[in-house]
Amino acid sequence: MKFGLQMRQTQRLVMTPKLQQALKLLQVPTLELQQILKQEILQNPMLEEVEDIEDDEEEMGAEASTQEAEEAPVAEPTEAPSETEDSSATNDKEPDESWDDYFGDGFDLGYKRSEDQQEEFFERVPVARTSFIDSLLGQLRILTSDEIELRIGEYLVGSLNESGYLTCSLVEVANTFKVEEAVVARVLAFIQSMEPVGIGARSLQEALLIQLRQRGLSNSVTAEIIRDHFDALKQRKYTEIAKKLHISVEEVQEHANAIKDLDPKPGFELMTEEVRYITPDLIVERVGEEYVVFLNDKNVPRLRISTAYKRELDRAPVNGNKETRDFILGRLSSARWLIQTIEQRRKTMVKVMECIVDEQREFFERGPGSLRPLTLQQVASRIGMHESTVSRVTTNKYVQTPRGVFELKYFFSSSLDTEDGDEVSAKAAKSQILEIIGKEDARRPLSDQKIADILKQGGLIIARRTVAKYREQLRILPARLRKQY
Numbered sequence: 001m002k003f004g005l006q007m008r009q010t011q012r013l014v015m016t017p018k019l020q021q022a023l024k025l026l027q028v029p030t031l032e033l034q035q036i037l038k039q040e041i042l043q044n045p046m047l048e049e050v051e052d053i054e055d056d057e058e059e060m061g062a063e064a065s066t067q068e069a070e071e072a073p074v075a076e077p078t079e080a081p082s083e084t085e086d087s088s089a090t091n092d093k094e095p096d097e098s099w100d101d102y103f104g105d106g107f108d109l110g111y112k113r114s115e116d117q118q119e120e121f122f123e124r125v126p127v128a129r130t131s132f133i134d135s136l137l138g139q140l141r142i143l144t145s146d147e148i149e150l151r152i153g154e155y156l157v158g159s160l161n162e163s164g165y166l167t168c169s170l171v172e173v174a175n176t177f178k179v180e181e182a183v184v185a186r187v188l189a190f191i192q193s194m195e196p197v198g199i200g201a202r203s204l205q206e207a208l209l210i211q212l213r214q215r216g217l218s219n220s221v222t223a224e225i226i227r228d229h230f231d232a233l234k235q236r237k238y239t240e241i242a243k244k245l246h247i248s249v250e251e252v253q254e255h256a257n258a259i260k261d262l263d264p265k266p267g268f269e270l271m272t273e274e275v276r277y278i279t280p281d282l283i284v285e286r287v288g289e290e291y292v293v294f295l296n297d298k299n300v301p302r303l304r305i306s307t308a309y310k311r312e313l314d315r316a317p318v319n320g321n322k323e324t325r326d327f328i329l330g331r332l333s334s335a336r337w338l339i340q341t342i343e344q345r346r347k348t349m350v351k352v353m354e355c356i357v358d359e360q361r362e363f364f365e366r367g368p369g370s371l372r373p374l375t376l377q378q379v380a381s382r383i384g385m386h387e388s389t390v391s392r393v394t395t396n397k398y399v400q401t402p403r404g405v406f407e408l409k410y411f412f413s414s415s416l417d418t419e420d421g422d423e424v425s426a427k428a429a430k431s432q433i434l435e436i437i438g439k440e441d442a443r444r445p446l447s448d449q450k451i452a453d454i455l456k457q458g459g460l461i462i463a464r465r466t467v468a469k470y471r472e473q474l475r476i477l478p479a480r481l482r483k484q485y
Contacts, residue, residue, distance in 0.1 A: 022341045026348065027392040030281045030297060033345075037301045040338060046309055046331040047338070050302040132267065133157055139194045144187070152177055152187045156200065164199045164267020165207070198266035205230050211262045221245065222255045233259070236481050253485040280400035282353050282408075284364070291364060293353045295346055296400070303339055305332065348385070352393045355379050356411050363411070364401065368431045374412050429460060430470045437476055442484035 025033060041047050140153040152173060159168045170188065174181045191200035197214045201207035205226060212223045225233055229241045238252040245252070283296050309328055356379065362370035376394070380387040394408035413426045436454055440446045446454070448467045455462050471478075 018337050021338075022344070023392065025341055026345050026389070027395055029279075029396050029398075030295075030300060031279055034300050037303065037342075041301065041303070044331050044335055044338075046306050046328070046335040047303050048306045050304055136191065136194060136199070140187075140190060143190045143193070148177065148179065149183070149187050149190075152179070152184055153191060156184075156188060156191055160200065160267060162268060163265040164196070164201070166200055166202050196263070196266045198263055201266070204264055207264065207266055208259065208262050211266075221247070221251075222258050225252070225255050226259065236483070238485060249485045278398050278405055280405055281397045282349060282399040284353070284357060284399055284401045286364075286402055291357050291361075293350050293357060295349060297346070303335075303342070305335055348389065349393055349397070351383050352379060352385075352390055353399060353408070355383050356408070360411050364403065367403065369428050369435075371411070371413065371428045371431075373426070376412060426470070429455070429462060430474060432458070432460070433467060433470055434474055434476075437471075437482075440482075442482070445479040445482040447479045 025036065028036065041049055136157045137154060140150065140157070144150065144153070155173060155176070156166060156168075159166055159173075161167050166188070170181050170184045173184045177184075188200055192198075192210050193214075194200075198207040198211045201210055208226050209218075209223060212218060212220065212226070217223055224245070225241060229244065232241050233256065236256075238249050238256065242249045242252045280296050283294055285292050285294075309332075356374070357364065359374050359378070359382075360372055362372060376387050376390045380390045383390075394412070397408045398405055399408060410427070432455060433451060436446065436451055448471065449464045451471075452462055452464045452467045455467070468478075476482075
């Protein structure tokens with residue numbers, strides 16, 4: 001072994017900052033892209049947002065005509081060209097970039113939209129909401145004014161999980177505040193009497209009993225089933241419960257149905273954050289017999305190069321500040337790259353979605369049952385891109401279609417064989433399983449093997465364990481737990 005130097009020529013991909021930015025912009029959804037572009041406008045003075053294309057063009061036209069009118073009486077026609085030539089000859093090196101490429105219509109490619117329809121938009125004013133903890137503490141102050149009880153109540157409320165259950169023991173709280181356990185139990189009783197009903201329970205069984213107590217059903221058969229036969233109820237052993245209570249199985253079924261109406265997670269709706277609505281990144285509309293794909297980028301800022309900095313660069317003297325010119329040229333290059341990247345992102349997303357529409361046309365015509373198996377590699381090969389690019393395009397993106405709003409990943413799934421030699425999407429198989437179970441007799445639910453046999457009669461080759469796996473993914477109980485009496 002020895003040390004040595006040698007020259008070698010190799011090819012490799014270097015993740016430059018600009019390439020990393022391009023990949024990031026390709027992956028982010030439209031709402032996040034909107035925020036990124038607004039931030040870029042603040043950081044790069046060479047970028048400016050076009051509020052209204054038509055008004056901007058009219059203003060530029062009026063400015064140009066006014067400038068011509070002012071210069072006409074002063075400069076002679078024969079001398080103006082010579083002065084311009086002399087000025088251009090004495091200027092320092094001009095930038096390599098052509099400014100004409102960035103002004104006019106070239107900047108708004110992909111951003112123009114028809115203004116034929118007058119749309120009226122209303123600002124959505126957020127509604128002030130009282131937090132879940134503040135609501136409970138407010139109710140507690142009505143029930144007691146004792147300072148130590150209020151402090152214990154605040155501790156208990158802060159120990160509730162997202163479902164509204166208490167996560168600490170009474171002994172722990174009693175030791176923390178140096179009080180008797182009975183005091184903590186009294187405060188907990190206050191909390192359990194508040195809204196929403198069932199809050200502060202330590203288990204599902206207690207939460208259900210609290211809700212029945214609030215309805216005045218503490219001594220009912222339903223409460224007795226929950227209190228004394230809860231394990232059998234969870235396993236749906238209705239026959240066993242009927243024998244012990246000396247009632248019919250049908251009556252047990254009625255009580256079980258009543259229990260289903262109770263809330264198993266009393267605090268879930270109030271503890272969770274406000275619902276976040278999905279804004280689709282792409283829109284697919286049917287026009288005649290064809291499906292048209294376009295971006296939902298109406299709220300994305302339209303960018304162009306600042307005209308003010310163009311004039312500043314053109315008017316820079318020969319021996320002007322080189323640092324200023326370098327700064328402007330650097331920002332110009334960055335702005336140019338960003339605009340090109342946004343346009344490339346738009347074309348790539350539309351191209352990928354158009355390929356998905358072509359591959360899944362049966363889905364758009366007939367519904368989820370006609371979804372075909374599709375992989376990222378198939379789409380990448382068809383449009384001539386890398387699989388990772390298609391993956392970035394379809395990540396966290398949503399599309400609005402005539403059949404609803406779907407995540408782009410929804411259209412990709414594995415395949416199952418049929419007797420005819422064709423392939424069926426796994427999502428289509430799940431849709432068929434869901435439909436079969438929806439039509440079954442509740443008194444005689446179908447087993448996984450019976451469902452597999454029905455699918456085989458329809459030409460789909462599927463094993464019983466595969467049916468069981470899909471059923472679990474659909475959150476459907478097995479046959480013995482679906483049985484109704």
